[in-house]
Amino acid sequence: MTNLRNNNNHYDESDIQVLEGLEAVRKRPGMYIGTTSARGLHHLVYEIVDNSIDEALAGFCDEINVVIHEDSSISVADNGRGIPVGINPKYGIPAVEIVFTMLHAGGKFGGGGYKVSGGLHGVGASVVNALSEWMIVKVRTEGKEYQMKFQRGETVSPLEEIGEADNTGSYIHFKPDSQIFEEINFNYDVLKNRLREMAFLNKGLKITLEDRREEKQHDEFCYEGGIVSFVEYLNRNRTALHSKPIYIAGEKEDAELEVALQYNESYVENIFSFANNISTPEGGSHLVGFKSGLTRVINEYARKINVLKPGDDNFTGDDTREGLTAIVSVKLANPQFEGQTKTKLGNSDIRGFVENNIVEKLGYFLEENPSVAKLIVDKAQSAARAREAAKKARDLTRRKSVLESA
Numbered sequence: 001m002t003n004l005r006n007n008n009n010h011y012d013e014s015d016i017q018v019l020e021g022l023e024a025v026r027k028r029p030g031m032y033i034g035t036t037s038a039r040g041l042h043h044l045v046y047e048i049v050d051n052s053i054d055e056a057l058a059g060f061c062d063e064i065n066v067v068i069h070e071d072s073s074i075s076v077a078d079n080g081r082g083i084p085v086g087i088n089p090k091y092g093i094p095a096v097e098i099v100f101t102m103l104h105a106g107g108k109f110g111g112g113g114y115k116v117s118g119g120l121h122g123v124g125a126s127v128v129n130a131l132s133e134w135m136i137v138k139v140r141t142e143g144k145e146y147q148m149k150f151q152r153g154e155t156v157s158p159l160e161e162i163g164e165a166d167n168t169g170s171y172i173h174f175k176p177d178s179q180i181f182e183e184i185n186f187n188y189d190v191l192k193n194r195l196r197e198m199a200f201l202n203k204g205l206k207i208t209l210e211d212r213r214e215e216k217q218h219d220e221f222c223y224e225g226g227i228v229s230f231v232e233y234l235n236r237n238r239t240a241l242h243s244k245p246i247y248i249a250g251e252k253e254d255a256e257l258e259v260a261l262q263y264n265e266s267y268v269e270n271i272f273s274f275a276n277n278i279s280t281p282e283g284g285s286h287l288v289g290f291k292s293g294l295t296r297v298i299n300e301y302a303r304k305i306n307v308l309k310p311g312d313d314n315f316t317g318d319d320t321r322e323g324l325t326a327i328v329s330v331k332l333a334n335p336q337f338e339g340q341t342k343t344k345l346g347n348s349d350i351r352g353f354v355e356n357n358i359v360e361k362l363g364y365f366l367e368e369n370p371s372v373a374k375l376i377v378d379k380a381q382s383a384a385r386a387r388e389a390a391k392k393a394r395d396l397t398r399r400k401s402v403l404e405s406a
Contacts, residue, residue, distance in 0.1 A: 022130035022153035047124035055080030082141035140165035200230035250357035284345030293358030
C-alpha cells in the first residue's frame with residue numbers, strides 16, 4: 001500500500017477541480033459508454049442511431065442509412081424532421097450546437113417534441129462528439145441545408161447554411177478518437193445484428209447498412225410483421241410447436257406493450273426484452289412482469305383442463321419457458337433505466353401492466369386455441385417431469401456417495 005500513497009501531504013481547496021463541458025466525458029468515458037473496448041466503440045453508433053429511431057417513433061422518419069467509411073468513420077443519415085437550427089433563447093447559440101456540445105441537453109425532457117424516446121438522458125449525441133476525433137453534422141430543414149464541424153467535442157466551424165434542401169433530415173459523420181479507444185475497427189456483423197433488431201422493433205422502418213472498406217458489404221432491413229417477424233427469424237432453424245407466433249398488445253395512458261412468443265421443440269429459453277427500442281439484456285420490471293404472467297396463466301389453464309390435479313405442484317417458471325422464444329417490447333413516456341448504457345429497466349408500475357396484459361390476453365388466446373394451448377401445457381409438463389427426474393437422480397447420487405464414504 002505504501003507505494004500507492006501520495007508522498008505530498010498537501011491537500012487543500014486548490015486541489016478540487018471542476019471538469020467543464022465535455023471534458024468530463026473524455027476524462028471518464030466509461031461512465032457514459034460503459035467501456036473503451038470494442039463494445040464501447042460500437043455503442044457510439046447506437047447512440048446516434050437511437051436518435052434517428054426516436055424520430056421514427058414520433059412518426060417523422062421511415063428510413064435510416066448507416067455507412068462504415070474507408071477510414072473507419074461512421075455516418076448516420078435519416079429523413080426525420082432535422083435537428084432544430086434556430087438560436088436557443090437561453091444560451092444564444094443554435095439548438096443543434098447545444099445538442100452536440102452540452103451534456104443533458106435535448107428535446108426529450110418533456111418539451112413536447114417526443115412522446116416516447118430512448119435518448120432520455122440528453123447525453124448521447126454530445127458524448128459521441130466528445131469521444132470523436134472529428135464530427136460533421138448536416139441538417140436539412142425548412143428548405144435549407146446547414147452544416148457544423150467539431151473536433152473532440154469543440155466547435156471548430158459554426159453553423160452555416162450550405163445550400164437548398166427539398167426534404168428534411170439529419171446527417172451525422174464522425175470518426176472515433178484513437179486517443180480514447182483501444183482500437184478503431186467496427187465489426188460489420190455486430191452493427192448488422194443491432195440494426196436488424198431495430199428494424200424488427202419498428203414495423204415498416206427501412207434501415208440500410210453499408211461497408212465501404214475492403215469487404216464492400218451492404219444490407220437492407222425492413223419488416224412489415226414487426227416483432228412477429230422477429231420471433232419467426234429467431235426460430236428459423238428450429239421446429240416450432242405451433243405455426244404462428246402468438247402476438248399480444250396492450251396500452252395505457254403512458255405506456256404500450258407488444259409481445260410475440262412461439263414455442264419450439266428445443267429445451268432452450270430465448271427471451272429478449274426492449275424498452276423504447278433499447279435492448280435491456282439485464283431485463284427489468286417489464287421482463288419480470290412477462291415471466292410471472294406467463295407462469296401464472298399456464299398454471300391456471302393446466303388446472304382448468306385437469307393436467308395439474310388438486311395436490312399437484314405448480315409448474316415452475318423454468319418449466320413454462322422451456323423451448324420459448326419471445327420478444328417483450330414496451331414503450332413508455334418516462335422510462336427509468338439503470339445507468340447511461342440502459343441495460344435494465346426500473347419502472348415498478350410496468351411490472352403489473354405487463355403481467356395483467358399477459359394473464360388476460362394470453363389466457364384468452366389459450367381458451368380460443370385449445371390445440372395450441374395443449375401443446376404448450378404438454379411442453380411445460382414434460383419439462384417438469386424432466387426436472388423431477390433430474391432431482392431424484394441427484395438425490396440418489398448424493399445418498400450413494402454418502403453411503404460409500406461411510
